[in-house]
Amino acid sequence: MDKKVIFSGIQPTGTFTLGNYLGALQNWAALQDEYNCCYSVVNMHAITVRQDPKDLRANTLSAYAMLLSVGIDPEKCILFIQSHVRTHAELAWVLDCYTQFGELSRMTQFKDKSARHPENINCGLFTYPSLMAADILLYQADLVPVGDDQRQHLELTRDIAERFNGIYGNTFTVPDGYYPKLTARVMSLQDPTKKMSKSDDNPKSYISLLDPPATIVKKIKSAVTDSDSLVAYREGKDGINNLMSIYSAVTKKSLEQIENEFVGKGYGDFKQAVGEAVAEALRPIQEKHAQLMREKAFLEDCYRAGAEKAQQVSQRTLDKVYKKIGFLPR
Numbered sequence: 597m598d599k600k601v602i603f604s605g606i607q608p609t610g611t612f613t614l615g616n617y618l619g620a621l622q623n624w625a626a627l628q629d630e631y632n633c634c635y636s637v638v639n640m641h642a643i644t645v646r647q648d649p650k651d652l653r654a655n656t657l658s659a660y661a662m663l664l665s666v667g668i669d670p671e672k673c674i675l676f677i678q679s680h681v682r683t684h685a686e687l688a689w690v691l692d693c694y695t696q697f698g699e700l701s702r703m704t705q706f707k708d709k710s711a712r713h714p715e716n717i718n719c720g721l722f723t724y725p726s727l728m729a730a731d732i733l734l735y736q737a738d739l740v741p742v743g744d745d746q747r748q749h750l751e752l753t754r755d756i757a758e759r760f761n762g763i764y765g766n767t768f769t770v771p772d773g774y775y776p777k778l779t780a781r782v783m784s785l786q787d788p789t790k791k792m793s794k795s796d797d798n799p800k801s802y803i804s805l806l807d808p809p810a811t812i813v814k815k816i817k818s819a820v821t822d823s824d825s826l827v828a829y830r831e832g833k834d835g836i837n838n839l840m841s842i843y844s845a846v847t848k849k850s851l852e853q854i855e856n857e858f859v860g861k862g863y864g865d866f867k868q869a870v871g872e873a874v875a876e877a878l879r880p881i882q883e884k885h886a887q888l889m890r891e892k893a894f895l896e897d898c899y900r901a902g903a904e905k906a907q908q909v910s911q912r913t914l915d916k917v918y919k920k921i922g923f924l925p926r
């Protein structure tokens with residue numbers, strides 16, 4: 597039987613955070629043997645917020661190198677940059693015409709981002725989820741490994757696919773989300789009721805995947821926690837729950853093992869251990885990233901080959917869609 601298909605994407609806005617890694621990227625690498633995986637640096641999504649062109653170019657290359665650094669193997673997966681593959685913009689337009697204004701108006705990410713950038717509430721920000729649906733549906737993905745914040749977009753993708761299939765007959769695979777158990781929502785270190793985000797103004801609130809070890813330990817040590825001193829996963833202990841989830845994800849220890857490890861010890865010891873474990877987990881990724889960033893020609897070869905494969909696979913779906921909706925072939 598053919599392997600199932602996975603698609604996921606990440607925006608090249610700034611350096612990825614520990615949230616990106618534990619919520620998504622770690623799974624991307626883990627799933628690549630069992631599935632046919634397509635992963636994309638979605639730079640077209642990134643311009644829904646104003647970007648400096650020089651930074652966007654540099655961040656896109658760095659993001660691509662980071663995906664290789666977390667263990668994604670371009671021989672096993674299709675790894676590409678979204679703007680290199682034209683089918684994405686083309687299908688997005690078609691899907692825009694099968695997505696309701698009311699549906700897009702309900703997207704919480706749109707509401708959040710328009711509140712944060714009141715000077716630039718552009719139409720791309722509004723229709724962003726139908727571009728995301730196009731990304732996924734072009735590859736007939738069965739599964740989409742993402743963090744919890746993408747759940748609503750994924751539900752909309754399913755609705756769009758089902759609607760289209762309902763009108764034109766089976767065209768798209770209806771995808772399911774794939775979320776990690778403990779780290780689908782890694783929280784801000786400074787406000788553990790908010791998700792960790794690379795666009796947070798306070799860099800102490802997130803760990804960047806390229807933070808030096810000493811910075812990582814320092815940021816975790818200054819993480820906001822509660823005022824008792826019990827290392828235990830309990831309701832109301834948001835800060836500690838977050839750090840325990842992170843520690844569990846990087847060490848593969850269960851929550852119970854972690855509780856036992858820190859019986860009779862305080863938050864100081866616990867935070868030190870979490871900081872060191874995170875720094876240790878990121879060390880090989882950082883080394884690989886530094887090495888790849890010196891190998892520009894290799895990166896270029898990789899993303900060109902990825903784009904070619906992606907174009908080929910996605911064109912099949914786009915052709916099918918154009919035929920079904922009645923576009924006269926050229």
Ligand code: TYM
Nearest residue numbers: 604605606607615616619620728742743780781782791792
């Ligand atoms: P983006 O670039 O914001 O984030 C990339 C991935 O990281 C996850 N993530 C988190 N997971 C856990 N805790 C956090 N604090 C955290 N912050 C981010 C996100 O859930 C995501 O999986 N719209 C998408 C990009 C996209 C996409 C796609 C994803 C475009 N097309 C198609 C899947 C399929 C986004 O903005 O992710």
